[in-house]
Amino acid sequence: MGAFTRHRSSRLVIANFSGFEADLLRSLASQIVELLRNEAAVPDDSRDPFEAMMDFSGPTSEPEDPVLQRLFPTAYTEDAEAASEFRRFTEGSLRDGKAAAACCIIDTLEEAGLPPELEEDGLMIDVELDEPSAETWMRSFTDIRLALATRLGVEEGDEEVWAALDDEDPRSQAHDIYEWVGWLQETLVEALTR
Structure with a gap:
């Protein structure tokens, strides 16, 4: 069931996912990438690398999507001009970093053997992560959980509301x-601290 553990004889963090679990993780990460890239300007790869690095023409207003608002909160709520400037200088690189982290999950799962279409019953996917990759997965799990919590309207202390829903309810x-993603993240943190 996908819990992360530290490999005994190496510094690798390992997990074993069913094909369904691996495909679900890949789908969640893909949705994060799509969300981040749909509202962002597509970078011009033909530009000089130095010019691209010095380009601070990012967005200046808060995103419309509530998930993106949660992923990129306004830095200066009391100063609209400072918030706009901060967003212009930081949001582009933050989006790129979050998309790259989600792509790390996708690439790792596909490299571990997740086929584009799951046809085999009982398919298991073994994932091995070095510490930097494990930390990247952990950051992406945070983004995935924030996105899900925002879409669902999860609030602190509302566990009873969720427990009361019928199992067939899509929200449940x-x-x-x-x-589940929270549990995965917790096991990943525990594996990294051992």
Whole structure:
């Protein structure tokens, strides 16, 4: 069931996912990438690398999507001009970093053997992460959980509301995924601290 553990004889963090679990993780990471890239300007790869690095023409207003608002909160709520400037200088690189982290999950799962279409029953995917990759997965799990919590309207102390939902309710199923990603993140943190 996908819990992360530290390999005894190496510094690798390992997990074993069913094909369904691996495909679900890949889908969640893909949705994060799509969300981040759909509202962002597509970078011009033909530019000089130095020019691209010095380009601070990022967005200046808060995103419309509530998930993106949660992922990129306003830095200066009391000063609209400072908030706009901060967003212009930082949001582009933050988006790139979050998309790259989600792509790390996708690439790792595909390199571990997740086929584009799951046809085999009982397919298991073994994932091995070095510490930098594990930390990247951990950051992406945070983004995935924030996105799910925002879409679902999860609030602190509302566990009883979620427990009362019928198992067939799509919100209950999505909340179960939110909880599962949280559990994965917790096991990953524990594996990294051992």
